Amino acid sequence: MDQESLPARGSAILLLAVVAISAIGCGSSGPQMGEVTGRAAYQDGVPPSGGVAVIRFEPVGRSAEGYSKAASGDINQDGSYELQTIKPGDGALYGTYKVVFTILDSYRSGKSLVAEQYTSAETTPLEVVVDASSQTFDFEIERP
Numbered sequence: 824m825d826q827e828s829l830p831a832r833g834s835a836i837l838l839l840a841v842v843a844i845s846a847i848g849c850g851s852s853g854p855q856m857g858e859v860t861g862r863a864a865y866q867d868g869v870p871p872s873g874g875v876a877v878i879r880f881e882p883v884g885r886s887a888e889g890y891s892k893a894a895s896g897d898i899n900q901d902g903s904y905e906l907q908t909i910k911p912g913d914g915a916l917y918g919t920y921k922v923v924f925t926i927l928d929s930y931r932s933g934k935s936l937v938a939e940q941y942t943s944a945e946t947t948p949l950e951v952v953v954d955a956s957s958q959t960f961d962f963e964i965e966r967p
Contacts, residue, residue: 854917
């Protein structure tokens with residue numbers, strides 16, 4: 824056997840081993856998440872507006888993977904929203920959530936423009952499950 828081919832063969836085997844080990848580690852890293860969008864409107868169909876208009880998904884327990892983190896998003900003038908948990912548009916972790924709203928006429932006054940029951944996870948009647956099949960949620964809320 825040629826002595827020069829041994830180091831080359833050893834390098835090739837090492838390279839294949841590194842690629843194989845890397846491929847084993849290439850799975851989905853981190854928790855499963857789904858992009859979540861939708862629309863919020865008052866009972867008369869008018870989108871909520873004010874100085875502050877935010878929707879939050881508050882987790883009910885932990886996900887199947889053991890995670891528990893809220894997601895939130897600004898409500899746009901047309902009532903549409905897109906949730907984020909860590910970075911814009913990343914959505915929400917798979918799991919069950921209570922849906923709450925913070926809609927204020929301005930930052931300064933703090934006057935709520937949504938019925939009080941929708942402002943707390945303990946009192947909101949709205950609950951959703953985020954999973955692979957459900958990513959769009961529309962909500963009808965009441966004024967104070």
